[in-house]
Amino acid sequence: MDARFPATSLRDHLVSLPTTDPADDQDVDLSVAPEAFLPVFAAGMDEETAAVLAVSQRPFAVAAYTEAASAAAWxxxxxxxxxxxxxxxxxxxxxxxxxxxxxxxxVIEVDGPHLLMHTHPADVVRVIVRALSETADHTV
Structure with a gap:
């Protein structure tokens, strides 16, 4: 989270769970509260799909918020x-x-929620295709 910007609703709907990784010294994994999953994380998706995603989500480590990345492809x-x-x-x-x-x-802006790949797949594909066309080696 970046303190320079207002927090999103996610902050109020994170659930702390004991970590499943014995090597993790943070001892906590985070996930989105299932009852808040649709409006906060999966807005724009149908309720049935969001419900499946809510109960099958993989928790993420607190380190995702607290540690700097060791490398950046960009x-x-x-x-x-x-x-x-x-x-x-x-x-x-x-x-x-x-x-x-x-x-x-x-950078393009799409008027949509977090899971754009589900709610606006054509917009996401256009960006991927454009990136591919600008970077692919066409000498194969």
Missing amino acids: KGKPSWGIVATADQTVQPEVERSGYERAGFRE
């Missing part, structure tokens, strides 16, 4: 980004700021 590779402007999981301003700071080649 430092040496061209990158594209998508901002989900109605995201309740990741603050859109955090995404915009990160993409700008990293010098992403292109």
Whole structure:
């Protein structure tokens, strides 16, 4: 989480669980409370699919919020980004700021929720195809 930006609703709906990784010294994994999964994480999806995702989600380590990444592919590779402007999981301003700071080649904005690949798949595919066409080796 980035303290420079307002928190999203995710913060109020995280559940702490004992870690399943004995090597993890944080001792806590996080997940989205199942009852909040649809409005916070899976907005725009049908209720049945969101319910399945809510109970099958893989917890993530607290380190995802507290530790810096050891490497960043965008430092040496061209990158594209998508901002989900109605995201309740990741603050859109955090995404915009990160993409700008990293010098992403292109950033598009889609008026949609966090799981754009489910709710706006055509928009996501267009970005992937554009990135592929600009980076693929066509000499095969």
